Amino acid sequence: MPKGPRGEKRPADVIGNAIKVARLAVGDEEETVIDDGKDPAAKALGAKGGKARAKSLSARKRSEIAKKAAAKRWKKK
Template sequence: MPKGPNGEKRPADAIGLAVMIGKIATGEIEDTREGSSAAAQLGSLGGKKRAANMTPERRAEIAKAAAEKRWGNPPKQA
């Protein structure tokens, strides 16, 4: 049986993995995955520190740019 990135055993084929997921969903077996990684935790700390060091005006500037990027210039409808 192959091992995942953290050494956990998991099925090699798609059907075996589907059966395992079904068993986890129904509670037959326990999900053995760990929580978030150390890198993810450090990344969130860096983002908080960066936001704390930024002026409110700069944060507003970044937020406006992000909103424009996400919501501005909708695609033209035919």
Template sequence: MIGNAVRAMRIATGEEADDVIDDGKSAAAKELGPKGGKKRAANMTPERRAEIAKKAAEKRWGGRLE
């Protein structure tokens, strides 16, 4: 925690460069990303959500569901 504060101070004073890693996503995509999943779930039927959840569980647990 203290190390991060020292780094922030060095960046602010110009002693150290602020190297921001570009993840390739646009700012709009980052801003709207968390909202998209909630909106998608709200528009789905409960049956479709259950189908997607079951498929995800099968992928995660390797088909070991009973």
């Protein structure tokens, strides 16, 4: 069964999915969200950390990191 953006189960067929979305929009059905067990505050800080690191790095250093990552991705095994 396909999963939605937050891990919720969705119907596999188009019509069933459309009916599910309509019921959610009208309020006939509640959407259940599965807790991933992570602290929301920690997730928010983690998202801020990457932006802060990118801001503190020079353009040259960011370029070096990106080239190294691209080389790893495209390296033949």
